[in-house]
Amino acid sequence: MLKNLLARVGIGKATVDAILKSDQLRAGEMFDIEVVIKGGEVEQHIKGLEFAIMADAKAEADVGDSEVKYNKSVVLQHWNQRFDLTVQPGETLTNEFSLELHPEAPATELFGHRIGKVWLQTGLDIKSGIDGSDKDPLTILPSDTQMAVLQFISNSGYRLFKSDIEAGHVRAREFVSHLPCYQEYEFKPESRSLFGAKELEVTFVDNGSDTGVLIEKDRAFLGDGYQSTSIPNHCKTVEAVRPYIERLLG
16 A cells, blocks of 8 residues: 555656657657656556657746746657556666657757757656656757758858847748757858948757758848748758858858
8 A cells, every 4th residue: 555655656666768869850750769667565457658859949028027947847848658457567668769850940959069958758657647757859860951051151251150040930932940949050251341231040940851941140230130031951962052041141
């Protein structure tokens, strides 16, 4: 009786561990995971598994007359795997699942540097309602089209300053985003001209077949200006994306 009570409050309950089969992922592609369920100190009935792709995003809120900036966790994707099984004390059960990463999922690594925080959260749906969850950080690389655009901008006299994941949506003439956050790459010019851009903010929206590119230019004395284009995803080199991006930087 005591062990059953403790399991209901999370002590000695079954646990879950998701093992990623790939070290690096790309948005829009499938990835495989092995799920290991280990029984606790008592028999427990498991009704299914839940998976969620989560991201740490920057957000803003008005508090009185002030604008407060803070970070929040947002759900990018969610899956339920329903089944009925009973895990015995000390028993280990394994299963493999294939999931597809949303094409708009933000990158977390660029040139070996971490630029964002995205993770897979896995939980057990246990009869008692207690969720034994597991968090696994994801390494997501930019697509070839995105990398080509970033490299072209770097070759055009701009230096990548930072990258943030921002809460909210992006809308341009050619495209609109669907996830509750987007990624923003901030570039600064290597040399400053009087009326040139003080910085560029670049955002991608990939729908699987095309990559939308929104560039915000912060220009001295002229304020912000927005330009956008959509690039077919078969354009994967600097030369291939040049016709699309060159005119936006002019």
